[in-house]
Amino acid sequence: MDAPDIAERFTNLTTAHVADACLRAGVSVRCAPAALRATAPGGRVAGRVCPVRHVGSVDVFLEAFEQAAAGDVLVADNGGRTDEACVGDLVVLEARGAGLTGIVIWGLHRDTADIRAIGLPVFSLGSLPTGPLRLDERPADVLETATVGDWRLTREDAVFGDDDGVLFAPADRAGELLSLAESIRDTERRQAERIGGGESLRAQVRFDTYLARRREQPALTFREHLRAVGGAIEE
Numbered sequence: 001m002d003a004p005d006i007a008e009r010f011t012n013l014t015t016a017h018v019a020d021a022c023l024r025a026g027v028s029v030r031c032a033p034a035a036l037r038a039t040a041p042g043g044r045v046a047g048r049v050c051p052v053r054h055v056g057s058v059d060v061f062l063e064a065f066e067q068a069a070a071g072d073v074l075v076a077d078n079g080g081r082t083d084e085a086c087v088g089d090l091v092v093l094e095a096r097g098a099g100l101t102g103i104v105i106w107g108l109h110r111d112t113a114d115i116r117a118i119g120l121p122v123f124s125l126g127s128l129p130t131g132p133l134r135l136d137e138r139p140a141d142v143l144e145t146a147t148v149g150d151w152r153l154t155r156e157d158a159v160f161g162d163d164d165g166v167l168f169a170p171a172d173r174a175g176e177l178l179s180l181a182e183s184i185r186d187t188e189r190r191q192a193e194r195i196g197g198g199e200s201l202r203a204q205v206r207f208d209t210y211l212a213r214r215r216e217q218p219a220l221t222f223r224e225h226l227r228a229v230g231g232a233i234e235e
Helices: 003-010 015-025 061-068 087-099 112-118 170-197 205-216 222-229
Strands: 047-051 072-076 085-088 101-106 122-124 146-148 151-153 155-160 166-169
Touching: 003 047, 003 170, 015 085, 015 155, 015 166, 015 170, 047 101, 047 146, 061 072, 061 087, 061 170, 072 085, 072 146, 072 151, 085 101, 087 101, 101 146, 101 155, 166 170, 205 222
Parallel strands: 047 072, 072 101, 101 122
Antiparallel strands: 047 155, 146 151, 155 166
16 A cells, blocks of 8 residues: 555544554554654654664665655654754755655654644654764664664554554555554444434443343453444444
8 A cells, every 4th residue: 555545544544543453453553652742733644664763864864765755754763862853844844845744753853843834744752952962883774674662663564643642554454454444433433423312332332231241251351242243442
């Protein structure tokens, strides 16, 4: 699935929908640490990962843009460092000009006001005035992998971000996961409308039936019951 298609399909979804879709499809739910947030409220991003590992100089980002496809999301690995910012307004401007749809930084950014004015979604661990004061040796795979939290990412991954945070999924399963996410979203909307109309969620999911069945089958989980009745609270 191409990056622009991923972004288009995600327009009316949330990361929560995609996370629940992963759970339903048996795909590992790979969420970035909760501290990774958008630089501006309402920031949203979706697309294929364009990975890069920062070693102290902006040139690795410029080289990554040379290889990026339209709609990609730059995932910049700065080791989760909080003693320096590795992305500023010029990199964000260059990313936008190269056709990328956002940036996810496992580290810090700076030039917050300018970045917000540019409008390209940027997610990071926060901001700091200083840029890098170092220049490390460049690894051979600097443009092939990026690590965010516990997750090692490549161009075979897709990334999704919104106000709830950031998560990653296999790009070759993005279509399947987005279809499941749309189904979950639609079910939840119907449930919300029915609650607004006076029908409790417990009634909708036949919670009394679940309690009765669990007395007979102690191993029965609520998730199994939800799947049987078409609910979508947990996944």
